[in-house]
Amino acid sequence: MTRDQLVSKLSELGVHKNSYSLDGLRNSDCVCVVASDSKWKVYYVERDKPDELADFNTKEEAYDFVYLTFCRWLGVEPTR
Template structure:
């Protein structure tokens, strides 16, 4: 799954758009997907901190994991 496909699936599942960011950053109380030099990060952002950080080798695994967190 790509980031674009993930965004479409999240909308189909009516997941609140303020509960996630597919462009990284540190929004308050949101799950995030972020592309870095070392891979794809998925984490929870709260009060300017990353918690529960997981790093994936590929976009598909990261997107699948984030989808499970948000829609599962």
């Protein structure tokens, strides 16, 4: 999915904008998407310590993963 689609879907789920970053690591409790070499990595940052959740070849795949992760955490069925 695209960045705009992800932001829209997360908003529909009621996910606060401070709960994620699509522009790199942030030092707070949030999910972050980071471009690294030729990969896109997804981290969960807790207490300023990033923990890599997954890596992907495209940012669209990383955005899909972020959406599905929030759906799973919230106990919500993903929509297409």
